[in-house]
Amino acid sequence: MISRNKELEKKLIDLLEEAAKKASNKECAMIVNAVIALYKATGEKEYADKAKEMLDKYAINAAELAKDNGISKYLWGNAFYNIGDYNNDSKYIDKAVELAACFDKQQRNKIGCFSSNSESEEIVLSDFYYTQPFYMNYDTRNGGKEHYNDIIAQYNAVSSTQYIRPYDFDRNNSEKMIDKLVSDKKLYEDFVYYAASLIDTMELMAQPLYEIYRKLQEYYKTTVKLLLLSKAQENVQDKAVYAMLSYVILKGCRMKALLTEKYENVAVELLEKIFHFINTQDQQFEAEYLEAAAFGYSEWIRNREYQDYGINKGGVLWS
Numbered sequence: 139m140i141s142r143n144k145e146l147e148k149k150l151i152d153l154l155e156e157a158a159k160k161a162s163n164k165e166c167a168m169i170v171n172a173v174i175a176l177y178k179a180t181g182e183k184e185y186a187d188k189a190k191e192m193l194d195k196y197a198i199n200a201a202e203l204a205k206d207n208g209i210s211k212y213l214w215g216n217a218f219y220n221i222g223d224y225n226n227d228s229k230y231i232d233k234a235v236e237l238a239a240c241f242d243k244q245q246r247n248k249i250g251c252f253s254s255n256s257e258s259e260e261i262v263l264s265d266f267y268y269t270q271p272f273y274m275n276y277d278t279r280n281g282g283k284e285h286y287n288d289i290i291a292q293y294n295a296v297s298s299t300q301y302i303r304p305y306d307f308d309r310n311n312s313e314k315m316i317d318k319l320v321s322d323k324k325l326y327e328d329f330v331y332y333a334a335s336l337i338d339t340m341e342l343m344a345q346p347l348y349e350i351y352r353k354l355q356e357y358y359k360t361t362v363k364l365l366l367l368s369k370a371q372e373n374v375q376d377k378a379v380y381a382m383l384s385y386v387i388l389k390g391c392r393m394k395a396l397l398t399e400k401y402e403n404v405a406v407e408l409l410e411k412i413f414h415f416i417n418t419q420d421q422q423f424e425a426e427y428l429e430a431a432a433f434g435y436s437e438w439i440r441n442r443e444y445q446d447y448g449i450n451k452g453g454v455l456w457s
Contacts, residue, residue: 157425165425166196167213172432174220179436186224200236215272238276251292263332271338333361333386381430384408388437
C-alpha cells in the first residue's frame with residue numbers, strides 16, 4: 139500500500155519545476171495546480187511557496203489571459219484563488235475574479251457549452267476540465283451562485299448527446315460506448331478528464347444546493363463505471379491517463395461520492411505502478427504525466443486523512 143513519502147514528493151516537485159521551463163501555458167497552469175495539490179495534501183509550507191514562485195513566474199497577467207479566446211486559460215483561475223488564500227493576498231483573488239469575467243463573453247458551441255469553436259456541435263469532454271471547476275469556484279465565492287444553473291445545464295447537454303446517458307445506464311445500453319472506449323484511446327482520456335471535472339466541480343460548490351450536487355454525482359458515478367466497466371484502462375499506454383484515473387477515483391472516495399471499499403483498490407494499484415516507474419526510471423517525464431501523478435498521490439494522502447469525514451471537521455461532507 140502507498141504511504142507518505144517525502145523523498146517522492148520532493149522528486150515530483152523538482153521534476154515539475156524542471157518541466158515547467160519548457161511547458162506550454164496550459165501545462166504550466168496544470169503544473170502549478172499540481173504543486174498546490176501537494177501542499178493541500180501535506181501542509182508543507184515550502185510546497186505552497188514553490189507554487190507561488192512558479193505562479194508569479196509563469197502566469198500571464200489576467201488581462202492578457204482575457205485576450206485569449208481559448209479555454210485552457212481558465213486553468214489559472216483556481217491557482218490564483220489558492221495562492222491568494224495561502225498568502226492572504228487579495229491581488230491574486232482579484233486576478234481570479236478578472237479572469238472569471240471572461241466567462242460572460244466566452245464563446246460557446248452550438249449546444250451551449252464553453253468551447254474554442256463556436257461553429258461546432260461536438261462536445262469535447264476534456265474541455266469541461268478547463269472551465270467548470272473554476273466557473274463553480276468563482277460563482278460560489280464571488281458570483282453570488284447566479285451561474286449554477288448554467289453550469290449544470292452544460293453538464294446536462296452532455297447527457298443529451300451520444301456520449302453519456304446517466305439515467306439509462308446498464309451493461310446492454312452501454313455496449314457500444316464501451317467498445318468505443320476500448321478502441322479509441324483519446325476518447326478514453328477525454329472521459330477521464332471529464333470525470334475529473336465533475337468531481338472537482340462538486341468539491342467547489344455550496345453544499346446546501348443538494349439537487350445540483352446529486353445530479354453531478356450521478357454523472358460522475360456513471361462516468362467512472364463506464365471507465366472501469368470497459369476495462370479499457372488495461373489497454374491504455376499513456377501512464378498519465380492511469381495516474382489521472384487514480385486521482386478521479388480517490389477523490390470520489392474521499393468525498394463519499396464512491397464507496398471506498400469498492401473502488402479504492404483499483405486506484406491504489408494504478409498509483410503503485412506509476413510510482414514504481416518514477417522511482418526506477420532515470421529519464422525525463424512528460425509534464426502531463428508528472429501532473430497527474432502529483433494529483434493522484436495528493437488524493438491518496440488526503441483520502442487517508444479524511445476517511446472520518448466529519449468527526450473533526452464540523453460534520454461537513456468534504457473538506
